[in-house]
Amino acid sequence: MSHTAHIPSHRKPRRSASKMALRAGVAGGVLSTLAVAAAAGTANAAEPVTETIEMPTLTTDLSTQIAQSADATQQAADSYELRAEQDAAAVKAAKQAKEDQAQAEKKAEAKAKAEAAAKKKAEEERASRAAERTTLSATAGSGSGASADADVAAPASGSVGTVISFLKAQLGDAYVMGASGPNAWDCSSLVQAAFKQAGVDLPRVSQDQSVSGTPVALSNVQVGDILYWGGAGSAYHVGVYIGNGQYLDAANPSKGVVIQDLSGYPADGAVRVL
Numbered sequence: 001m002s003h004t005a006h007i008p009s010h011r012k013p014r015r016s017a018s019k020m021a022l023r024a025g026v027a028g029g030v031l032s033t034l035a036v037a038a039a040a041g042t043a044n045a046a047e048p049v050t051e052t053i054e055m056p057t058l059t060t061d062l063s064t065q066i067a068q069s070a071d072a073t074q075q076a077a078d079s080y081e082l083r084a085e086q087d088a089a090a091v092k093a094a095k096q097a098k099e100d101q102a103q104a105e106k107k108a109e110a111k112a113k114a115e116a117a118a119k120k121k122a123e124e125e126r127a128s129r130a131a132e133r134t135t136l137s138a139t140a141g142s143g144s145g146a147s148a149d150a151d152v153a154a155p156a157s158g159s160v161g162t163v164i165s166f167l168k169a170q171l172g173d174a175y176v177m178g179a180s181g182p183n184a185w186d187c188s189s190l191v192q193a194a195f196k197q198a199g200v201d202l203p204r205v206s207q208d209q210s211v212s213g214t215p216v217a218l219s220n221v222q223v224g225d226i227l228y229w230g231g232a233g234s235a236y237h238v239g240v241y242i243g244n245g246q247y248l249d250a251a252n253p254s255k256g257v258v259i260q261d262l263s264g265y266p267a268d269g270a271v272r273v274l
Contacts, residue, residue, distance in 0.1 A: 159198035160224035166197045167248045173257040175250045185250040210235035213271035227267035
């Protein structure tokens, strides 16, 4: 027996390997749990920083993109609306132009018809006047001056009737200063030509015609008397009295050869040559 056998041993009893492994595993698990918890805590602690720094940036960018998208959409809508208005205006303008053209063509056609009718009428009147002039000339040449107009009454002689008939055959002719017929006259050339039909040679101008016969008071004027406006010897216009308070003259460019009322334009004097 050993001399130390009676002394109790102070060593701790040896643990079994299985117990030691179990404790190591528990300890490792605890440490792992603590490590995970620490990591999670660190991550959770960092999250507010991430939200505070990064979220405003993301929100601003997104707002900018939304605003830009809205602007682009509005611009596209405005562009489409403008294009629609332009198309509508173009259609309306084309329609109006077509209507205007049709109206212009209609007016031109009506004007052409009116001009053709007026030309035909003028030609007929010209032919009629030419026939009357031929008849009057033949009558004057043969010495017969009987008047076919009811307005030419006594004391008008045959020669006065010839004058009046010639004058009335020129109604509607143009007034042209200096013209002497056969389709255009001034006041004195018409009077001269009319009295020439009756064999009376008068001066060419109104000043001389106003003193070429016997002066007559306007209250005693008779058919065939020459009326004048202005002074005797300085008259600026002449015509011939045809009865019933009327006279015939080549009035002016706007009227031409016409019959007018003496009351509307009273003469200043008169002379009698027949």
